[in-house]
Amino acid sequence: MCLVHRVRRFYCRFPAVRGQTKRRAVRSQPAARIKSGRVYDDQRCSRVSSYPVGFPIERPMQSTFRRSTLAALRGFALPSDAISIVPSAADYRRCLLEKIASATRRIYIIALYLQQDEAGQEILDALYAAKAARPELDVVVLVDWFRAQRGLIGAGRQPGNSTWYQAQNLEYDEEVPIYGVPVQTRELFGVLHLKGSVIDDCVIYSGASINNVYLHKLDKYRLDRYHLIESAPLADSxxxxxxxxxxxxxxxxxxxxxxxxxxxxxxxxxRAFRSDLKRATYDTSAGDKENGQLRVIPLLGVGPRNSLNRVICDLIASSKIQLTICTPYFNLPVAVTREVNRALKRGVKVDIIIGDKTANDFFIDPDEPFKVISALPYLYEISLRRFAHKHQKAIAQQRLNVHLWKHGDNTFHLKGIWVDQRYTLLTGNNLNPRAFNLDLENGLLIDDPQGQWTDPREAEIAQLMRNTQRVNQYDELDTLANYPEGVRKFLKRVSRVRVERLLYRIL
Incomplete structure (x- = not known):
């Protein structure tokens, strides 16, 4: 069943999403009263809930942070030279192959998918070769269960990568187990989006999956972030x-x-597994709370109001001077939008680096036949235009800077947060409602209170800013009238039946 049909079927099951006004049931409270469709407690007169029943959208997080939770997070101390930044996708591929070839104890590869193509074959061959050379190696590969068993979106019926995994298993004498991890009963409502592979005592953290484009094996690349962190306790966790x-x-x-x-x-x-994951955490018992030293803090989250979501919002809320955000899909959750708005109000300079719609991995040339999935980049641009329109004054004053990345036919997959001169978040979290509610996500928070890692950090931001162009006026962004005919028709249709808001939450 195609993606749009799945959305339509799920959408039809929840009439409240289609504009009906049923409200969530509220626990009986003494002296409760109703005003303007919302429930209030007479003693405190605080709004309790106004969300419709239906799809489990995220609730806005507590807007007032009584105290920062960042200082209480446990992390692992690092020397300043323990973190290395790999500059490009091609360098990342070479680094990954070198690390696999030199591994002596363990190789844990974690990715959304390991694709059957030249780059995927190269990585899988390297894993089998390492296992053959050192049979005692502990080798594990984790991929998303559903993604591995289907073809590419919009490419028609195709065998999934799992068929290739099975053929490779029969071809080699060694065992390289590839596990499928299901995060939800359907791919549409949650996938394995963990990042970070472990080779011996090195954690290789990147948002990239494994295929020709992510690893720049052929002519095109998908820009991401690539970090090597040498830390035995982090690798153990x-x-x-x-x-x-x-x-x-x-x-x-x-x-x-x-x-x-x-x-x-x-x-x-x-379902039981997802419930268990909501309680799971990285083991940081060997780490320390804030101690004035450079630390790395592993974070895990799945479902609404998880610890990773809270840290993301707390990070933005803690910004005083400079906030930089990267996301490939501009569709911020309510809680993140609120904190960005507050940061602007208190005088924080905000830079947002986003891919141009033509640098989106779902973008299809307008001359090609229309596919539903190709409408996503335009939905994200509509969301960005609304945001820029609302903050046009801040853009004009250069307190808000929106940078659009575009480099030939290459694509953009960056995500992360930089706060002042102290915090850097490495994550695969796309900072959208899907990441905040559905997918299994993780992140590494680098806390650098003394500025030991400042130069590499600033160099990375400068590198990511290359090939970007600042948006000076919100009307520089295209409108519906400028879109290809197939995209226009589709967006008008979803807007008319009020399914647009649901699409923003799950895609």
């Missing part, structure tokens, strides 16, 4: 999560073996 929280689950199965169970047969196990 990543391995601990996989071995204690993921692999023991009855929902997780090897995809490189013949005849894996059907997704339908695993529904109850998947």
């Amino acid at each position: 990543f391995e601990h999560l996989v071995q204690r929280e993921i692999l023991p689950s009855a929902a997780v199965h090897r995809l490189d073996l013949q005849s894996p169970p059907s997704s339908r047969s695993l529904r109850s196990e998947i």
Whole structure:
């Protein structure tokens, strides 16, 4: 079933999303009264809820941070030379291959997908070669369960990558187990979006999956961030999560073996697994709370109001001078938008780096036949235009700077947050409602209170700013009238039936 049909079927199950006015049931409270469709408590007169029943959209987080939670986070101390930044996708591919070839104890590869193409074959061959050279190596590959068993979106019926995994398993004598991890009973409502591979005592953190474009194997690349962090306790905490929280689950199965169970047969196990993941954390018992030293703090989150979401909002709320945000899809959650607005009001300079719509991985040339998935870049541009229109005064005063990235036919996949001269967040979180509610996400927060890592940090931002152009006026961005005919018709249709807001929350 195609993506739009899945959305339509799910959407039809929840009439409240279509504009009906039913409200959530509110627990009985003494002296409760109703005013303007909202429930109030007479004693405190505080608004409780005004959300419709239906799809589990995120609730806005508490807007007033009584105290920062950042100081209480436990992390692992690092020397300033423990963090290395890899400058490009091609360098990242070479680095990954070198690390795999030199591994002596463990290799844990975690990605949304390992694609059957030249780059994917190169990585998988390297894993089998490393295992053959050192049979004692602990090798584990994690990919999303659903993504591995389907073809590319919009490409028609195709065998998934799991068929290739099984063929490779039969071809080699060594075992390189590839596990499929289901985060939700359907891919549309949640995927494995964890980042960070472990090779010996090095954590290789990037938002990139494994295919030709992410690894710049051929002529095109997809720009991301690539960091190497040498830290044995951090690597141990990543391995601990996989071995204690993921692999023991009855929902997780090897995809490189013949005849894996059907997704339908695993529904109850998947639901139980997701429930367990909501309580899971990285083991930071060997770490320290804020101590004035350079630290790295691993974070995990799935579902609304998780700890990673809270830290993201707390980070933005803590900004005093400078806030920089990268996201490939401009569709900020309510809580993030609120904190960005507040940062602007208190005088923080805000830079947002976003890919131009033509640098979006879902963009299709207007001369090609229209596909539903190709409308997504235009939806994101509409969202960006609204935001820029609202903040045109701040843009004119250069307190808000929106930078659009474009470099030939290459695509943009950056995500992350930089706060003042202290905090840097590495994450695969796209800073959108889907990431805040549905997918299994993680991140690494680098806390640098003494500025030990300032130069590499600033150099990375400068590198990412290359090939960007500042938006000086909101009307520099295209409108519906400028879009291709197929996109215009589709967006008008979804707007008319009020499914647009649902699309923003799940895509």
